[in-house]
Amino acid sequence: MSDQGVYIGTDSGATTSKTGGIFADGSIISHDLRQSSTNSAAGTDAVIAGWIDGAKGFLADNHLSWDDVKGVGLALPGPYQDYGVLAKSSNLPESFIGWNFWADYSKALEAAAGRPLPLATGNDGDLGGVGEAHAVRGDQAVGVVLLAPGSGLGCAYIDRHGDHLAGDNFAGMEAGHMPAPLHLLGHPPVYTCGCGKGWGCIEAYTTISGLPQLLRDTLPRYPDHPLATSTEPDKKKVLSLRDLAQQGDALALDIFDFQAKALGLHAANLVTALDPAYVVIGGGLIDPGATTAEFRQRYLDGIRNAALPYLFTRQQAEVKFVAATLGELSQAIGAAFVARNATRS
Numbered sequence: 514m515s516d517q518g519v520y521i522g523t524d525s526g527a528t529t530s531k532t533g534g535i536f537a538d539g540s541i542i543s544h545d546l547r548q549s550s551t552n553s554a555a556g557t558d559a560v561i562a563g564w565i566d567g568a569k570g571f572l573a574d575n576h577l578s579w580d581d582v583k584g585v586g587l588a589l590p591g592p593y594q595d596y597g598v599l600a601k602s603s604n605l606p607e608s609f610i611g612w613n614f615w616a617d618y619s620k621a622l623e624a625a626a627g628r629p630l631p632l633a634t635g636n637d638g639d640l641g642g643v644g645e646a647h648a649v650r651g652d653q654a655v656g657v658v659l660l661a662p663g664s665g666l667g668c669a670y671i672d673r674h675g676d677h678l679a680g681d682n683f684a685g686m687e688a689g690h691m692p693a694p695l696h697l698l699g700h701p702p703v704y705t706c707g708c709g710k711g712w713g714c715i716e717a718y719t720t721i722s723g724l725p726q727l728l729r730d731t732l733p734r735y736p737d738h739p740l741a742t743s744t745e746p747d748k749k750k751v752l753s754l755r756d757l758a759q760q761g762d763a764l765a766l767d768i769f770d771f772q773a774k775a776l777g778l779h780a781a782n783l784v785t786a787l788d789p790a791y792v793v794i795g796g797g798l799i800d801p802g803a804t805t806a807e808f809r810q811r812y813l814d815g816i817r818n819a820a821l822p823y824l825f826t827r828q829q830a831e832v833k834f835v836a837a838t839l840g841e842l843s844q845a846i847g848a849a850f851v852a853r854n855a856t857r858s
């Protein structure tokens with residue numbers, strides 16, 4: 514039993530859901546996430562049951578009960594048709610289109626807790642940003658931009674009150690699909706992006722999604738590199754680059770230097786519009802479990818150095834470029850913070 518009450522957050526991925534939580538004062542209950550299967554192949558009822566099981570297990574692990582819970586948050590990848598209603602998602606079955614997961618999960622939570630519980634939801638990138646923003650700024654009332662390159666480019670803006678910019682059409686901060694400034698990047702071709710906009714989305718120049726195209730265009734400068742003659746599938750080739758870069762491979766470093774520059778220019782774009790105090794960089798290239806300290810510093814410096822010339826003078830001195838710190842926790846913890854934000858008076 515907790516004197517102050519708790520907020521539970523679930524980060525629902527396509528295959529695995531993670532549950533975490535915070536106390537009402539914002540402190541993190543546990544750095545051990547509760548992992549459970551999302552079970553999306555078995556339908557929406559099974560997914561809901563998995564979220565409830567995850568919450569129950571997390572409460573039991575931490576000697577808490579439903580009586581302690583003041584609110585619940587859920588991070589689920591969009592896009593959405595409406596608040597808490599899924600649109601077509603690339604990672605979930607077609608039958609999930611139009612699913613009002615907010616209504617179904619609210620009902621299941623009420624049954625589990627024996628009383629209605631407030632439920633807040635948002636897309637995983639935004640809620641991960643809420644978690645990271647809280648970690649980086651503590652009690653300062655300042656804005657935070659999060660850029661997390663992975664398979665796509667997760668982008669979030671968290672305002673001084675701790676709220677994420679969700680937008681009015683559930684597409685706020687889909688900033689990975691803004692165009693890259695190709696003239697500042699040596700005029701690479703317009704890379705294709707899964708969103709279909711066709712204007713050279715920055716996501717394609719900064720993440721795994723566009724790496725096959727970037728590798729194709731970089732390899733001619735390294736004709737003797739083993740990847741130049743490799744017959745491995747593209748996907749395998751690009752996924753070898755991060756490890757190669759840790760070993761000092763010139764081609765791999767060239768590619769990630771390019772990605773850092775592209776991401777830095779994009780950070781400058783976003784800072785120009787949003788004027789945050791912090792730019793937090795997340796994703797696999799900043800993961801201490803997979804990269805060396807030297808590589809992470811090089812990547813972060815590359816981002817900052819590309820951004821600085823395009824910031825206003827005060828921003829050049831004040832905006833801090835920092836690495837994300839919560840790792841896998843960020844989205845579940847962010848979901849718990851969004852639940853707390855939603856219930857504040």
Ligand SMILES: [Zn+2]
Pocket residue numbers: 689690706707708709710714716
């Ligand atoms: Zn795009």
